[in-house]
Amino acid sequence: MKRYERAFAELAANASGAPVDEIAALVKIPEPDRGDFSLPCFSLAKRLRKSPADVARDVAAAAQGHPFFASIAAVGPYVNATLDSARVVAEIVPEVRRLGDRFACSEARRGAAVVIDYSSPNIAKPLGFHHLRSTMIGNALARIHRALGYTVVGVNFLGDWGKTFGLLAEAFERWGDAGALEKGGISYLLELYVRASHAAKDEPGFDDAARAMFLRQEEGDPRAIELWTSFREHSLREFERIYRRLGVSFELIEGESTYRDGMEAVIAAIAQKPGTREDQGALVVDMPYAEGEPPMMLKKSDGATLYATRDIAAAIHRFERFHFEKSLYVVGVEQTRHFDQLKRALRAMGHDFADRMVHVSFGRVQGMSTRKGNVVFLEEVLDEARERALAKMREAEADREIDPEAVSEQVGVGGVVFGDLKNLRASDYTFDWEDILNPRGFTGVCVQYAHARCCSILRKGGGAPGEGAADLSALAASEEIALVKGIARIPSAVLDAAEALEPSRLARAVYEAAHAWNRYQQAGNADRSLRVLVDGNRLRLARLALVDATRIALRKGLDLLGVPTPEAM
RNA sequence: GCGCCCAUAGCUCAGUCGGAUAGAGCACCGGUUUCCUAAACCGGGGGUCGCAAGUUCGAGUCUUGCUGGGCGCGCCA
Numbered sequence: 001m002k003r004y005e006r007a008f009a010e011l012a013a014n015a016s017g018a019p020v021d022e023i024a025a026l027v028k029i030p031e032p033d034r035g036d037f038s039l040p041c042f043s044l045a046k047r048l049r050k051s052p053a054d055v056a057r058d059v060a061a062a063a064q065g066h067p068f069f070a071s072i073a074a075v076g077p078y079v080n081a082t083l084d085s086a087r088v089v090a091e092i093v094p095e096v097r098r099l100g101d102r103f104a105c106s107e108a109r110r111g112a113a114v115v116i117d118y119s120s121p122n123i124a125k126p127l128g129f130h131h132l133r134s135t136m137i138g139n140a141l142a143r144i145h146r147a148l149g150y151t152v153v154g155v156n157f158l159g160d161w162g163k164t165f166g167l168l169a170e171a172f173e174r175w176g177d178a179g180a181l182e183k184g185g186i187s188y189l190l191e192l193y194v195r196a197s198h199a200a201k202d203e204p205g206f207d208d209a210a211r212a213m214f215l216r217q218e219e220g221d222p223r224a225i226e227l228w229t230s231f232r233e234h235s236l237r238e239f240e241r242i243y244r245r246l247g248v249s250f251e252l253i254e255g256e257s258t259y260r261d262g263m264e265a266v267i268a269a270i271a272q273k274p275g276t277r278e279d280q281g282a283l284v285v286d287m288p289y290a291e292g293e294p295p296m297m298l299k300k301s302d303g304a305t306l307y308a309t310r311d312i313a314a315a316i317h318r319f320e321r322f323h324f325e326k327s328l329y330v331v332g333v334e335q336t337r338h339f340d341q342l343k344r345a346l347r348a349m350g351h352d353f354a355d356r357m358v359h360v361s362f363g364r365v366q367g368m369s370t371r372k373g374n375v376v377f378l379e380e381v382l383d384e385a386r387e388r389a390l391a392k393m394r395e396a397e398a399d400r401e402i403d404p405e406a407v408s409e410q411v412g413v414g415g416v417v418f419g420d421l422k423n424l425r426a427s428d429y430t431f432d433w434e435d436i437l438n439p440r441g442f443t444g445v446c447v448q449y450a451h452a453r454c455c456s457i458l459r460k461g462g463g464a465p466g467e468g469a470a471d472l473s474a475l476a477a478s479e480e481i482a483l484v485k486g487i488a489r490i491p492s493a494v495l496d497a498a499e500a501l502e503p504s505r506l507a508r509a510v511y512e513a514a515h516a517w518n519r520y521q522q523a524g525n526a527d528r529s530l531r532v533l534v535d536g537n538r539l540r541l542a543r544l545a546l547v548d549a550t551r552i553a554l555r556k557g558l559d560l561l562g563v564p565t566p567e568a569m
Numbered sequence: 570g571c572g573c574c575c576a577u578a579g580c581u582c583a584g585u586c587g588g589a590u591a592g593a594g595c596a597c598c599g600g601u602u603u604c605c606u607a608a609a610c611c612g613g614g615g616g617u618c619g620c621a622a623g624u625u626c627g628a629g630u631c632u633u634g635c636u637g638g639g640c641g642c643g644c645c646a
Contacts, residue, residue, distance in 0.1 A: 025586065040588050042626080052588095052626090078589065122646070159646055256646085282644050293572080293642080300644040307646050334640055336573065363574090364639080389608095396608065411608090423582075426574085428639070430581060434595070439608030441594040442582090449608055457605050500585075508583075508593090522610040525602050533605050547605095569608070 001488040002495070004088070007068050008037045008081050015062035016044055016055065035071070035080035036485070042077060052077030085481040089546075090472045092488045096549040098467070103556045104491040109149040113322045116142050116152060118330040119248065122159035123235035123255075124168055124189040127242050128375040130332075133362045136417050137425055138330040139248045139562045140503040141360070147560055148498055153322055158255030160232050161310065164193075166214025169227040170206065171196035173213075181230070186238045189231060215304055218260055228257075242379055245413060247562055259313040263305045266313045267298055273348050285345055296341045311342050312349075319353045326356055328501065333361040333426070360501050363428035365420075385412030388437055389445075393569075402568045410564035411437070411445055418444025418563050422507040442511050444563050447554060450514035453521060454551035455567040457544075461533050464548035465541045474542035477530060479520035483546065486516035487553040494560060503561060510557035517550050 009024035016023070023039065030038040041059065045052040056074035063072045063079070070084040096103050118138020121131050142154045171192045172181075181188050200207040216224035236253070243249065259266075267283065270276055275286040281301030287293045298309045318327060329339060339359035346354035368376050390408035419436040422443075423429040439445045458464055475481070486509075493509030496502070524531035532543040555565045 028588085030589080031592095034589080038589085042588065046626095076589070162646065164645075279643080284643070295643070297643055302644080304644085306644070332640095333574075335646085337641060338646090392608070396606080427582080428575080432581070432595090435581065437608090438595070440610095443594085445608065449606085453606070453609090460605060496585080502585095504583090505585085511593095518609060519611090521605080522601090522607085525604055525607085525610075531605055569606080 001485070002492045004068055004083055005037055005492075007066065008039075011063040011066055011069075011072070011081075012039050012059055012079060015059040016048070018044060018047070030078075030080065032482075034075070034078075035082040037081045039079040039081075040077060041079065045077070083485075085484075086473060086476070088488065089475050089481060089484050092484050093470075093472055093475075093545055093549045094467070096487060096552050097464070097545065100552055101556070103552050104494045104560070105147040105149075107149045109145075111151070112149075112325040113151045113153060114145050115155060115318050115322055115324045115327040116145070116330065117155045117157050117328065118142070119243075119250075120155075120157040120159065120331070121239065122164065124165065124186065124193060124231045125235075126186050126190060127239060127378040129368050129378050129381050130365065130375065131378055132381075132416070132420055133365065133425070134330045134332070135243075135246065135248055136420050136562055137360065137362055137503060138328075139246070140421055140506075140560065141328065141330070141498075141501060143560045143562060144494055144498050144503065144506065147494060150325075151322075153252060153318075153324075154250040155318075156250040156253045157314065158232075158235075158253065158257075160228075160235075160255035161217075161257040161260055162307065163211060163214045163304065165228055165231065166212070166217060167196045167200060167207075167210040168193055168231060169217070169224060170210040170213040171199065172227055181234065185234050189234065211302060211304070215302065218304060232257075242382070245382060245409075246417070247413075247564065256307070256310040256314070259310045259317070260305075262313045262317070263309055266309060266316070267305075270298065270312070270345065270349055275348065285348075287341055287344065293337075296345055308338065308342060308345075311338075312345060315342065315346060315354075315357065316351060319351070324353070324356060326358060327353075328358050328360045330360045330362070333363055335359070336361060358501065360425070362425040365431050366428055367431045381416060382413055384433075385416045385436065388412065388433060389415065392437065392439075402566075407566050407569055410566045411448060411569065414444040414448055414558070414563040416444075418447065418507060418558075418561065421503045421561050421563075422511070424504050425502060442508075444558075446518075447510055447514040447558060448563070448566060449569055450517045450521075451551060451554040451558065451565050452567060452569040454517070454547050454554065457532050457547050458551065461540070461544050461547075463544075465544050470541040470545035471538055472542050472545065474539045475546055477520075477523075479516075479523045479530065480543075480546060483513070483516040483520050483550060486513035487549060489513070490553050490557050493557075506557060507561055510554065510561070513550070513557065514554060517554070 005027060006024065009027050010020055013020040013023045026039055028038045028040065041052040041055040045055045048055055053076055056077050056079050060072050060074040060079050068084060068087065070082050072079065072081045116138050119131060119135040121127055138154065142152045145152045168189065176192060200210060213224060217228055270285065277284060277286065282297055283299035284295035284297050286295045296308050297306050299305060318324065336359065343354040343357055386408050389411040390404060393404055393408060415436045435441065436443065437445055439449060490509050490513060493506045497506040532547055534540055558565045
């Protein structure tokens, strides 16, 4: 669809004498009944000192005759263009089928590296539902960037260093039980942590002991490190189980602990910069850029390092290793200031790559804080999603040959993931089971179902026709043309999503395509002549080719979002 | 108190660089299937875009103020 849009912009540019890029920026996608592309002529009119309607009329007149377009017409101050649908169908359907799994992919960014920091949970606590956003937005951005040819380095930057683990280790030394840890895993650690954080408040001396324990860890004391290592390994094992369910993977799993030895160098480097000073025994960097802003702390008064210190070291190390074009941090909006300070501190140290770092922030999920503010575990949500999907499947008459357990897992997980990614990442959203698993609305299930139906029809129809076997000029129904255009918009949405770091752009385009498919598929119920599997070879083969293209496009779109694609439901 | 973000249909949300009659989904009402899986489709009602000014040929979109909400404000991550 991008090349048609570009062609329209070039046409209009030639017709008006304005630069192509300027025109391209003005082109809009109008309401469907106005056409496929639209050019508002207001700013051109100002430049040409004519009325917008006159400009539109002149541009339309000079832009006639291009083979892509069935009509280009001035409507008031707008130039509206409608694609030649036969041509679009004849080009898009074979192209999608030829590309197959490479649909919507390109090599345009080959050689450029992008580092994406996502998920990044703290160890010793189960993954909470609140980890879903970072994990799935990051996963989708990683997949989208890979599709565009980037070398993607997905980093799971574990919160595995800091006073918290001193607290936990101290608690384990006092009350811990190795057998219980082996059996209970991460939930035992959580119990221990809860007890420890109470003790830190109520038991005199405990907090200081925890602090001292973390210092022992920083100094490499064998017992302290042994405890920490065991906490970390138990945590990773359980995280991995959930990542597998979500189809999430990383190129790199490291953590703040990676930088525990590099701290002195970072601190030495930054301590020479203006604005660094000691304050009440702690090392801080003044942030003189904003009024009343607290300084960034590099070192506590007891000598231990902080999150910010380790993040500086990690950022430098990432640039040294990967020479990234972009370095993305998929982290909640509440850390906006932290990343702002991080970048400014790096810049002050002379690291210009700070300008390539982007905090991909996201809003909060409301409506999931049951049980008095306790965190909801991600695994429980995924389990409930599966159960709900299973219950829904059992309601329907199921004489199909599917494995309900496997499919309900895919539908449940897909529903939760799609339900997250369809929202603008910056905005808070309200979690609601009805919005997640409703087969009608703007949901993952709806798109998955559309994909499964494509697969089903292809199975019944004896598979997709070979290349060249289908005469696509047979596809002329309005539902068919709308479907082809819906598919064709997906690659543009992938580019858009990468540029804006906004997976919801893709989620919307994929849903639109699925909806166009449902409409087409449904039209066959009312009018049998619109069915795919009709008598008459020419029409049937052409439609099977269209179904195949639809299947490929939906599958790729869902795949880039990290949503599973069952072939039968 | 200071800083940042947000406010659009009964509910949940889109609306990308300021452009045409502000769009989806849910819910509600009414229809559609002797079905290639109805986990679907179509139609309808429903909006002073929080309030008030301003900039502009044109404002949901930009500016200012106000109201209401969220988040953040040194030894947590």
